[in-house]
Amino acid sequence: MKKVTLILWVFCAVFFSCSDDDNQTVNPKPDKPKPDDDGNPKRELTITKLATSIEQQVRAVQFIDEQTGFMAGGEAYPEEKAFLLKTTDGGNSWEKVFAEDGFYITGVALIDKNIIMASTNKGYLLRSENGGSTWNKLDAFENDFYMADIRFQDENTGYVVGSVNSVGIIIRSTDGGLNWAPVEVDPITLLQDNPLNTITFAENNTVLLSGGTYDNGQILKSTDGGENWTGLSLSSKVMITDLVIKGNEGFAIGNNGQTNASTEKGELFKTLDKGVSWSKVTTEFDNKLISIDWLGNTLCIVGANKSNNLSDPEFALLSFDGGSTWEKLAHEEVIGGWKDVCFISENKVILVGYKGLALMVTIATNE
Template sequence: MCPRSKTSHHIVALTCLLILIMVPITAGADNNSVAARLAPEALLLGAARAGEDLIVVGERGHLLRSTDLGKSWQQIIVPTQATLTAITFIDPQHGWAVGHDLTILKTTDGGQNWHLVHQDIDEQPPLLSVFFLDINRGFALGAYGTFLETDDGGRTWEQRWISEDDFHLNAIAAVGDHLFIAAEAGIVYRSDDQGETFIELTPDYSGSFFGILPLKDTSLLLFGLRGHLFRSDNLGENWRQLPTDTEAGLTTGLQLKDGTSLIAGLSGTLLVSKDHGQSYSVRQDPDRKGFSKLLETADGGVLAVGDFGVTLLPQSLLR
C-alpha cells in the first residue's frame, strides 16, 4: 500500500504508480514550464495520441509533442511547472493533462497550445489519471480518494467522493460501457452508469493496483505491486490471478492492433501475451528501464516513457 501521510510530498507518480520517490513541484497558475534541452530524457509519466501525433508529459510541467511517430520531439511550454502525470485525447484536437497540485490543462488544437483550467496549490494531492466519455463529460482522479468531474468539456470541475475510504485512485479505464478504477488496498471500483455511481470489487489481493487494461467485450486485466496480475472475463464479478514470473511492480498495459498485449513495469520488466491476455511471458529490457506508460504509434511501433524519458521499444523486445 502507498504511504498515507498527507504531510509527505513523496506521493504517487512513478511510485504510487510505484510508491513514488519524486517531490512534487509547487507552482502558481502563471508559472510557465521552462524550456529544457534534456526534457526528452527526464522523468516522463504519461503519453497519448492526438491523431497521429504523440504527446508525452512529466516532471516540471514538461510536455513534448512529436509529429514524426516519436523520432523527434518538440517541447511545448505550458502554464505550470507542476509535475504532469497523465494525458488523454477524446479526438485529434481536444485533450487534457493532469498532475500535481490538482493541475488540469486543456488543449483544443491538438496539443500545440494548452490552457490551465484547474489548480489548487494549497491542497496539493496529485491527480494520477484522466478519462473522458465524450467531449463534455470527463473525470480526473488521484491520491487520497480525489475524484473530480466535469460536464462542460473541462472548463469547470467539481469534486466528490466515490467511497467512504480515501484510498489512492491510480487509474481509470472504460471496458465496454462500464468504467473501472484501480485503487490501493486491493480495491477496484466499477461504474455501470457512466460514472454516476461506483460499486466496490475486491479481487483476492490486498496490495495496490496501478492499472487496468481493457481486452475484448467484458474482459479486462488488473495489475499492480510485486508482479500481481489478475484477469476477469465478466466485468470484475470473478477474477483469476495470472502467473507473471516477476515481483516487479506493474504500472502500464497496452493492447496492440495485432492482438498482442503488453504489461510493463519497474526494472525493465515487460510481459508479452500472444493469446489475447490469457498468459504472459517475461522480457527484460537490458537497461532495466522503469516504465510508466506504453503507447502504440500510428505505424505500429511501441512508445515507452518512464524514468529514462521517452523511447521507441525495439521490436525484438516484443516478440
C-alpha cells in the same frame, strides 16, 4: 552421333542452370519471419530508442493516431518541473510544447487532434485547444489534490481521479473538459484509504477505477456513468495501479510499493465478466508492475527490474494471444523503472520512463 549427343547434353545443362538462377532472382526471400517448428507465428521485434532530448521523468504517453502523440511528466525532486512533448511523425522526433515549474504532469488525455488536457500533482488541469501549441492552466481544485489520471469516455465526458490525504477523489466533466465537478460516492467509505490511480471504460456506460493501498488493492466500478459505485477488494498484497477492459475480458495489475528490496513484487489479475470477478494470473515473474496497455490481440505490461538491479534491463512483458501466455521483452536499457506504455498501432508500442527514456517496439510476424 556421340558428338551431337554431348553437345545437346551440355546445352540442356546450361539452359536449366540459367533457369534456376532466373527463378532465384524472381523469388526473393520473404520479408516476414517463418513459423516456428509447431507452425505458430514467429515474431521479430525491432527496438528503437526515441530521441526525446529531455532528462526528466516521462510519466505518461498517449497517441491519438499512429502519427500524432504526446509525452508528459516532470521531476518531483529537488524541484518540481513539468513538460509536454509532441510528435507528428510517429515518435521519430519530438518538440517541447510546454514547460513550467512548481508541479509535474501525471496524465494526458487526447479528446481530438485539437483539444488536449493534462492532469498534475497539484490540482491543476492543463488544456490546449490548438493541438498543443498553447496551453491554459485551469484553477486548482485543491492544491493538495494529487491528480493521478485523466481520461475521456467521449468528446464530452471526462474523469480525473486521484487523492487527498489517502482519500480517493473523482471529478467529472460533461462539456469536454471546460467545467468539472466532484462525483458523489455513496457510501463515502468506498473512498476512505483508497487513493485512485487510473481510469478505464467498458461497454454500456461502465467506468472502472484502480486504487487502494499496498495491503488492500481495490477497484471501483460504475455501470451507470458514475452515478452509483461498488467496490471490490482485489488483493491484500498490492495496490492496483492500472487496468484495461476489452469486451468482457480485462486485466488489472499492481505492486506493493517497495523499491530496492528483494521483497518488491507485482501481481496480475484477469476478468471475464467486465470486472465483476477477478482471478490471479500466474506468470514466471513477480516484478513490480506499473502500467498496461492492450490493442488487437497484443498486450504489454511495464514495470521495474527486480530490486532495482541496475545490471538487469528494465522489466516489460508482452502477450501476443490476448493474455494467455506472456514473455519478457529483451532489451538493453537500464533505468529507474518504466512509468507508462501506449500502443500507437497493433504492431507498435512505446514504453516511457526515467530520465526521458522512450523505446518503440515494432512487431513483425508471418501472419
